[in-house]
Amino acid sequence: MSEVIHVGSGKVRELYALDEERLLLVASDRISTFDVVLPTEIPDKGRVLTGLSAFWFARTRDIVPNHLHALRPDGRSTECRRLEMLPIECVVRGYLAGSGWKDYRATGAVCGHALPEGLVESARLPAPIFTPATKAQEGHDENITRDQAAELVGRKLFDEAERVSLALYRYAAEYAAERGILIADTKFELGLDANGELTLGDEVLTPDSSRFWPADGYATGGAQPSYDKQFVRDFCDAAGWDKEPPGPELPSDVVDGTRARYVEAFERLSGIPFADYVADPDVVLE
Numbered sequence: 001m002s003e004v005i006h007v008g009s010g011k012v013r014e015l016y017a018l019d020e021e022r023l024l025l026v027a028s029d030r031i032s033t034f035d036v037v038l039p040t041e042i043p044d045k046g047r048v049l050t051g052l053s054a055f056w057f058a059r060t061r062d063i064v065p066n067h068l069h070a071l072r073p074d075g076r077s078t079e080c081r082r083l084e085m086l087p088i089e090c091v092v093r094g095y096l097a098g099s100g101w102k103d104y105r106a107t108g109a110v111c112g113h114a115l116p117e118g119l120v121e122s123a124r125l126p127a128p129i130f131t132p133a134t135k136a137q138e139g140h141d142e143n144i145t146r147d148q149a150a151e152l153v154g155r156k157l158f159d160e161a162e163r164v165s166l167a168l169y170r171y172a173a174e175y176a177a178e179r180g181i182l183i184a185d186t187k188f189e190l191g192l193d194a195n196g197e198l199t200l201g202d203e204v205l206t207p208d209s210s211r212f213w214p215a216d217g218y219a220t221g222g223a224q225p226s227y228d229k230q231f232v233r234d235f236c237d238a239a240g241w242d243k244e245p246p247g248p249e250l251p252s253d254v255v256d257g258t259r260a261r262y263v264e265a266f267e268r269l270s271g272i273p274f275a276d277y278v279a280d281p282d283v284v285l286e
């Protein structure tokens with residue numbers, strides 16, 4: 001595709017320019033764990049994440065406009081409007097996990113939100129919190145305070161980003177919990193469209209952009225199993241991998257089990273058989 005301009009790549013997705021106004025976001029079947037992309041792909045993972053993201057875009061239009069223009073028939077490619085992205089990651093946490101748990105344990109606060117004493121790992125927070133982070137070019141995003149974030153984007157945009165992010169999380173977390181999936185936290189990428197309107201971009205409310213936990217068996221006081229990646233993590237642990245690249249090849253039972261979890265998340269949340277999505281991706285937009 002020498003005529004197509006590659007404008008960006010993440011660990012598992014690519015972004016191409018279609019024209020002045022539009023981009024093509026392509027989700028691969030690559031999987032990363034412990035920050036390393038593994039040599040083995042999970043068939044249909046890119047389609048599941050693209051379909052789930054489009055499902056949420058269609059259902060959250062009233063909360064905030066989004067960049068989705070059209071799904072391609074391959075089910076893994078999204079034609080989207082080109083935005084001017086905000087220089088912060090818009091993270092919302094409803095439960096204490098990952099860097100939120102780490103920061104709370106060290107300081108009693110997360111991104112300047114003082115939290116009640118005595119919370120344990122994976123505890124549900126009294127209310128969801130907006131915990132912005134910097135966009136690291138390499139390495140890990142770094143949590144920043146609301147004041148630092150407001151300095152980066154301006155107070156008015158910050159307030160709007162926080163309001164929209166919290167509203168999206170509340171809607172999706174409640175919807176998902178009713179279907180057996182806890183969304184512990186999630187990351188949004190917001191930008192401005194050609195009219196300067198705050199617009200939701202990237203991929204949203206997927207297991208790659210969020211921490212999904214199985215609701216059954218949820219128990220505080222320790223880490224929760226990952227809805228999608230637990231087989232992969234267990235295999236990597238058992239293989240004695242040191243978490244330095246390259247990662248191990250995955251055996252077929254781990255690939256099959258992991259694919260089944262992605263498909264299960266798609267079907268539970270959307271209520272649509274995955275085969276129907278493969279036959280016609282637009283079913284998630286109806």
Ligand code: Q0N
Nearest residue numbers: 008009010013014067081082083201202
């Ligand atoms: C953009 N990123 C985040 C994809 C995700 N609609 C847009 N307009 C302008 N820029 C972006 C989008 C979107 N979505 C989003 N970077 C640019 C990270 N990327 C990494 C590569 O894969």
